[in-house]
Amino acid sequence: MAPGQAGAWGALGPLLWGCALALQGGMLYPRESPSRERKELDGLWGFRADFSDSRRRGFEQQWYRRPLRESGPTLDMPVPSSFNDVGQDAQLRSFVGWVWYEREVALPQRWSQDLDTRVVLRIGSAHYYAIVWVNGVHVAEHEGGHLPFEADISKLVQSGPLSSCRITIAINNTLTPHTLPPGTIQYKTDTSKYPKGYFIQDTKFDFFNYAGLHRPVLLYTTPTAYIDDITVTTGMDQDTGLVNYQVSVQGSEHFQLEVCLRDEEGKVVAEGTGGRGQLQVPNANLWWPYLMHEHPAYLYSLEVKLTAQTAAGPASDFYALPVGIRTVAVTESQFLINGKPFYFHGVNKHEDADIRGKGFDWSLLMKDFNLLRWLGANSFRTSHYPYAEEVMQLCDRYGIVVIDECPGVGIVLPESFGNVSLQHHLQVMEELVRRDKNHPAVVMWSVANEPASFLTPAGYYFKTVIAHTKTLDPSRPVTFVTNSNYAADLGVPYVDVICVNSYYSWYHDYGHLEVIQLQLATQFEAWYGAYQKPVIQSEYGAETIAGFHQDPPLMFSEEYQRSLLEQYHSVLDQKRKEYVVGELIWNFADFMTNQTPQRALGNKKGIFTRQRQPKSAAFLLRERYWRLANETRYHRSVVKSQCLGNSLFPF
Ligand code: GCB
Numbered sequence: 115m116a117p118g119q120a121g122a123w124g125a126l127g128p129l130l131w132g133c134a135l136a137l138q139g140g141m142l143y144p145r146e147s148p149s150r151e152r153k154e155l156d157g158l159w160g161f162r163a164d165f166s167d168s169r170r171r172g173f174e175q176q177w178y179r180r181p182l183r184e185s186g187p188t189l190d191m192p193v194p195s196s197f198n199d200v201g202q203d204a205q206l207r208s209f210v211g212w213v214w215y216e217r218e219v220a221l222p223q224r225w226s227q228d229l230d231t232r233v234v235l236r237i238g239s240a241h242y243y244a245i246v247w248v249n250g251v252h253v254a255e256h257e258g259g260h261l262p263f264e265a266d267i268s269k270l271v272q273s274g275p276l277s278s279c280r281i282t283i284a285i286n287n288t289l290t291p292h293t294l295p296p297g298t299i300q301y302k303t304d305t306s307k308y309p310k311g312y313f314i315q316d317t318k319f320d321f322f323n324y325a326g327l328h329r330p331v332l333l334y335t336t337p338t339a340y341i342d343d344i345t346v347t348t349g350m351d352q353d354t355g356l357v358n359y360q361v362s363v364q365g366s367e368h369f370q371l372e373v374c375l376r377d378e379e380g381k382v383v384a385e386g387t388g389g390r391g392q393l394q395v396p397n398a399n400l401w402w403p404y405l406m407h408e409h410p411a412y413l414y415s416l417e418v419k420l421t422a423q424t425a426a427g428p429a430s431d432f433y434a435l436p437v438g439i440r441t442v443a444v445t446e447s448q449f450l451i452n453g454k455p456f457y458f459h460g461v462n463k464h465e466d467a468d469i470r471g472k473g474f475d476w477s478l479l480m481k482d483f484n485l486l487r488w489l490g491a492n493s494f495r496t497s498h499y500p501y502a503e504e505v506m507q508l509c510d511r512y513g514i515v516v517i518d519e520c521p522g523v524g525i526v527l528p529e530s531f532g533n534v535s536l537q538h539h540l541q542v543m544e545e546l547v548r549r550d551k552n553h554p555a556v557v558m559w560s561v562a563n564e565p566a567s568f569l570t571p572a573g574y575y576f577k578t579v580i581a582h583t584k585t586l587d588p589s590r591p592v593t594f595v596t597n598s599n600y601a602a603d604l605g606v607p608y609v610d611v612i613c614v615n616s617y618y619s620w621y622h623d624y625g626h627l628e629v630i631q632l633q634l635a636t637q638f639e640a641w642y643g644a645y646q647k648p649v650i651q652s653e654y655g656a657e658t659i660a661g662f663h664q665d666p667p668l669m670f671s672e673e674y675q676r677s678l679l680e681q682y683h684s685v686l687d688q689k690r691k692e693y694v695v696g697e698l699i700w701n702f703a704d705f706m707t708n709q710t711p712q713r714a715l716g717n718k719k720g721i722f723t724r725q726r727q728p729k730s731a732a733f734l735l736r737e738r739y740w741r742l743a744n745e746t747r748y749h750r751s752v753v754k755s756q757c758l759g760n761s762l763f764p765f
Contacts, residue, residue: 211288233333237283268338296318348554598616613652638685673730
């Protein structure tokens with residue numbers, strides 16, 4: 115749906131070029147190779163928020179036609195970053211509507227002169243709706259704030275004497291009942307209380323709707339005949355690893371493909387030709403999760419070489435894809451990786467930090483991964499939207515198992531279960547699977563979090579989304595995350611694994627830690643009894659202000675968070691012997707939310723503060739996770755030696 119088409123966008127959306135561009139082609143991560151170059155556009159961009167009442171001045175005055183500074187004042191805005199918390203302007207922090215980004219780029223001469231080179235602009239994430247122009251020409255539109263999109267800009271940059279290009283990106287953060295996540299714009303028309311035209315953005319999810327260019331923006335090249343997509347699935351036959359590959363090519367009908375698989379030492383272990391096939395790897399090294407094997411996260415490299423005939427003569431393209439050989443399966447009561455029971459002991463995260471908001475940052479990412487490994491966490495859920503591709507790559511490399519969640523959060527309005535929303539949800543799942551299908555770390559798709567799926571249309575809605583996701587990727591189980599209150603959840607019959615959130619002794623019976631064990635046991639028995647499917651405790655936790663102490667424990671103190679966790683753990687320890695296959699704490703770190711009387715500068719259920727310092731519960735969880743790793747180990751000696759080697763083993 116394009117802004118402007120639906121009434122709900124109201125005054126905020128312009129009337130533009132119709133719907134978003136249809137999905138097209140593959141979405142391979144841009145990697146350098148002998149045939150491909152990259153140019154990163156991170157840094158300071160020109161920026162302006164359109165504060166006009168209609169929010170449409172930028173379109174009326176065609177700000178994309180000329181350098182942005184010529185149509186008014188601009189700010190320097192870092193990319194990647196959310197724009198909200200960078201400045202001192204309260205109005206910009208809570209701005210709803212269109213903001214404009216611009217960057218002039220000098221191109222290598224070859225890119226603008228060699229007609230056999232294809233130049234592609236890739237935007238990692240622009241939240242929420244984006245329109246892109248290059249040198250004033252419209253090149254792309256995209257709906258959805260958490261997945262990448264691209265535009266082939268070769269013709270534009272190769273058509274004139276210019277060796278530079280001006281990239282303009284307009285981004286609208288308005289959420290409607292049909293966006294993912296949904297939201298509504300509420301106009302306050304009582305002029306005795308609100309100024310004329312006053313509105314607010316209302317959402318039903320618990321994190322701040324940060325906006326801007328959140329992830330890297332870059333230009334990259336390929337030859338005009340190029341490897342467009344690669345799909346890999348893996349299996350095992352005894353000790354032989356099976357790598358099924360499929361490669362699609364664009365720009366030529368006459369081509370040859372050669373593939374080879376290299377091990378971590380660079381030795382070729384299997385070779386093939388053609389657009390699809392199966393490689394067999396005798397005595398394969400499997401991709402194992404962190405703490406499950408002495409050499410977790412083993413990655414091969416699938417090298418694909420294209421030789422094509424084009425109008426201009428022969429052309430070659432090379433692409434190397436990291437591949438982990440592993441299997442995933444689900445039984446009535448177990449989650450199996452490589453045929454062994456896997457227990458998720460991990461966290462739920464957010465992309466969130468001081469100042470940068472949801473902006474990607476390497477230092478933050480490494481700190482988070484170092485903390486995950488310190489904690490002994492083997493997994494996380496990308497609550498409540500897909501994370502940056504660089505995060506997923508690190509999960510592959512470190513063996514951190516991922517439940518990959520789409521932005522289906524806060525779906526509670528009946529209008530959000532209609533066909534418009536459904537079609538968009540299906541499209542988002544398609545974009546997500548296309549982007550993340552080759553990551554061995556991704557073991558399950560989550561299509562939503564706590565939708566109001568006890569409403570009648572929700573049953574059909576989720577049946578359709580789950581079935582579609584299984585068609586897109588038959589190799590992984592699918593879940594969505596329900597809530598212990600949603601006993602009549604109409605979506606659960608369709609999932610492979612039941613993920614359930616509960617906040618006993620926090621949102622109910624608050625202060626009464628003594629009822630947790632009974633209520634939690636009842637929850638597990640009810641869900642398993644009804645469906646006989648493995649269950650994951652996908653959220654539990656307590657709001658905790660770092661430095662608040664009270665014993666006996668009272669709510670919001672570090673002691674209360676610890677005690678609540680301990681009550682949960684005692685039931686989890688019984689049920690994991692039966693059918694509970696995981697526990698994910700809410701949350702890894704404190705994070706920003708909307709302002710409400712329930713939130714003191716954001717959600718404080720982190721076991722780390724927003725600055726990534728441990729609360730007391732982090733140490734409790736660390737002890738538990740390392741103990742679980744040792745109990746569910748593949749070989750006892752393995753975990754020990756691995757962790758000693760990394761100076762991580764805490765005992
Ligand atoms: C939930 C939601 C999560 C919230 C959390 C809470 O059930 O899934 O987004 O942040 O509860 O802390 O209330």
